[in-house]
Amino acid sequence: MHVVGVFILAVCVDVIICVVDHRFAYIKCDQAISYTNVLREWVASGIRWLILQGVITFARNGSSRVLQRWVTSHCLLGPIFFTGHIVMLGSFELEKSCVWLLNLLAAATACLFWEMSWPDKSYQSNGEKRRQTARALFKRVILLYRPDYILLFGAFVFLSLAVLCEMFIPFYTGQVIDILKSQYQWNDFLTAILFMGFFSLGSSFSAGCRGGLFMCAINSFTCRVRVKLFRSLVSQEIGFYETTKTGDLSCRLSTDTNLMARAVALNVNVLLRTFIKTLGMLSLMVSLSWKLTVLMLMETPITGLLQNIYDTFYQKLVQEVQNSIARANDAAEEAVSGIRTVRGFRTEKSESRRYDDRLMDTHNLKTKRDTVRAVYLLVRRLTEVGMKVAMLYYGRLIIQSGEMSTGNLVSFILYQSDLADNIRTLIYIFGDMLNSVSAAGKVIEYLDRKPEVSTEGTLQPDVLKGHVQFQNLTFSYPTRPDQKVLKDFSLELKPGQMTALVGSSGGGKTTCVGLLERFYQAQEGEILLDGQPLQNYQHKYLHMKVAMVGQEPVLFSGSVKDNITYGLGECSLQRVQEAARKANAHGFISQLEKGYDTDVGERGGLLSGGQKQRIAIARALIREPQVLILDEVTSCLDTESEQMVQKALASCPNQTLLVVAHRLKTIERADQIVVIDNGTVIEKGTHKELMERQGSYYRLSERLFTDS
């Protein structure tokens, strides 16, 4: 049956129940008999609730959340209203059918509003799921705090002290007012003032210590998580960096780690403080007037509902703001790191515009987020004011009846404003924790991420011949899983031989090199090194034995020597110079102002392309690798440098050499030339053989190797 039909059916059933139960009568009772009525009201409503739930479940052939919500609120509103009336005013005098009608309308309107704002599906699946993940994340963050537990414990001790002291201040304020109203003794007055001073001082001192300890814990947590995160990030496979934006990563490292540290520590701090304070205050307030306390607590469900609604919106917006900040960072980083290209193509304005657009997105999202917050605060304030008015009105009544003194009412009101804040904070803090812990989501995801290309091999034989076999490789890049770059690709590199890969641009030469360096993992087939799959070798060992100089060598800021010995630790200057000589770099390095100690600048920006290339070659040669890969390195070198490098390479007779080159001179002397096109080997042989065959290589040599 349709929801509306079930609703009408349930209303009819409820009318019948009420008629049978004589609920549509005029009711008048005073406090003496009212508590039995209160109990009866609750029991009757419970039975009504059960019957109506049964009706909607039966009629809908399953449950409907909106109807369940309506039945619950419809059945609850009556007894709550009745109980409140009896407790506060001591009597009840009303036409019950009016209450029933009001209940029906209020519950139905509220449920309709709820359903329209947060349809079942999205509310259930998104909200609940998010809460669950947030809880799990929260636990993880707490575990990550383990080394700082002592600091946190110290902070909690001071926190409890601060709260206890703070709690007594309003109490003594009320006492002072009552003393002043009477024919007081100086002694009583001074004692009350002294107590107030003592608790104020104690509270300030403990709060200071608590803050300091919390900040220490937060700072230590942030540093530790940043290092862990960085360690995890640098061990990820190259494909991960191709699918993840740099701005995103730097945002996680800088902003999110801090946010998650603060979110949890500060929220737990606030949560505990508020919790202890709330309990203490509640007991003090009940001792002052339990009736006023019950009245005040009626605000709690309204605040809870408001908070819940607000959280759902706010959390989503916070996430969107975070992502848009990451996108803006991306734009800025891309432009700054490629400033030469930006300048060369005069795209400064369009880059600024792109950055401006992204900042505008962030700005708009922030405005939206702040508007939601402002509306929420306004509604919250209105509820607060309403509650204050009700309290003062009822307070006046009980002072008039002599149940409470003025001083006690002052104490109560002082507690009330604080307690209302505390209860709101208690409700709010859960939402806020969920909000802020969402920043931890990505951090923890990256912390837990296992690289898809494993680096857990253990093999490190003493002797490595350098025999490489590519066996039936099929590979596509993670960013383009549908485009097969290598198809059933097989190739053998013999120890001591030089193999040259040639072919038209985009054929797959660099991809082969990337796979041999284990930047990626082929989807099918494998690469064997001395008969063992590459992944079986220990990560460090493999990269000592298989070295590569790439198309665009990257240097790091630091000295020339640091760059040549990169990843090797301590190395003698003599060894560094020897490698630099082989790479024909010693000459230009010696002419630099500080020789091998000269700073190369960020990314080697203070050197020319050819100089960077030669340092990169020296960096590979110093490792004395068994397999050396040169990916179009000679393109940046002049003829003299190239000859020197060739000579140096020829002097390592047992080395397996894989060269990707576009110059005929480099290729000619290769033991094996492999022509690759469209991800497959189309020709193989020596220069002489291939030229005689007059096939693809012959045509390629005519077309490409212009310098010959």
Ligand SMILES: Nc1ncnc2c1ncn2[C@@H]1O[C@H](COP(=O)(O)OP(=O)(O)OP(=O)(O)O)[C@@H](O)[C@H]1O
């Ligand atoms: N990181 C990447 N992600 C997705 N596709 C890629 C990536 N790198 C290369 N490709 C694609 O893979 C194919 C082979 O590229 P590869 O760089 O291996 O060619 P190449 O033969 O070395 O070319 P060139 O001689 O121009 O350097 C090309 O179609 C290229 O667009």
